[in-house]
Amino acid sequence: MDPPTPLGGDVGMVGAEIEATTPRPQEGVEDEVEAQNRSLPPSQTNYWAEEERVREMLYKCFDAGLLPSRWDIGDMKVEGTKAHFTLNPTFNEIKVKWLKERTVTVIFQEGSKNLPKKMKEDVIRAYENVWMGEARFDPSITRGRVCIESSNVLSYVAKDRKVVEWMLDEQEARVSLRGIWHRICFKPCMTKKEIQEAKKKAERNYFWLRILDVPIDAYCYLESTVELSIGPIHKVYPSERDARTLRLINI
Template structure:
């Protein structure tokens, strides 16, 4: 099912204020309380075989986007935290919440925000109050110590779909990772020097123990200078 927005003329004056207030109330019920509204204005529905295109009310969607921008924070996990299981990532977010509750950062205390996984290292966090979202964005960076380990993450303003795609595109262009598969025991000590000579400078190499306290050699993830991307040859593309 696809969704599109197409404009009806927005209400005027006090009618517009009443409409916006109602939409905001519905957004709070939906994202805070998990009660999906059944009376959202739909302008049109087109069904073609297995595909349905729903055209939503433009003014309603604009208010929804604004509400989400005010209340939602994008949490981006970096370094070791990037590859943690989802359950651990959510534990980190909840530990961060518990931290500001313990410190009395907000009065009155705010409840738990809603978490939505957007990708391998990204979570959207819908705060219970825009004051919380503003504070998180202003903080910019967060760190939590959980079960003896420290995890860091970035916090940015939420972005609509088009802006999010552009952000991800820029991030991919500015990051270049290579994974050395099943590194042989007698080759591990040469790995970083070899990558530097063959492809380019290694900016960071993950520890082989990043997923476990048990020392082992498996796949090693290495971040390389993005300008050297053209020197990388993927063997999966070879015809031989």
């Protein structure tokens, strides 16, 4: 049984040698297992010699939304119905370098954490409206690409390095959206691994405590009991969704 072709056959392995004829495997359990687990030949393409061509491809991909195909992205191994890729290191290094030049990590501060994904993007679009309305950059520099990374972090891929440099110089901003102010700060591009490590570090420093179905006779003791039994409290969120209808449910 031949393994499925991943990605609809759009991924070409440049530099991989293909034999003119492939002998028909003998029937048997061992041959079938070997066919399901065979790998393509190792990739040897060094893309640093073609860095500008790769960067042009990345520009078309992230700025224009044109997905690339037929690049030597790495080595593929098929196991049953799954295809595993080991990325071409030179291709991936150029991609990371390009993204670090064009990407800002946006962190939502206290009061704006845990917003819905759509609202996070709306905050960034409102921020774009500010500098676009001020004509701060060339008119050809338009909106960037947003990628939600976690509950309070997103990556912003700008259309030009000038936008990245300006955001990093600003360091932070307050953005008004539907009558509510949101504070965001800007950091140099962080990879997925770096974001995960930062999240783990933050989780070691503090954690969330949710108290369910608060009894009325215990309400006035909650904060004191938590401070004495666990430690300092950084923030207490209101129990009511609507201040006009007070009730005790969860804290």
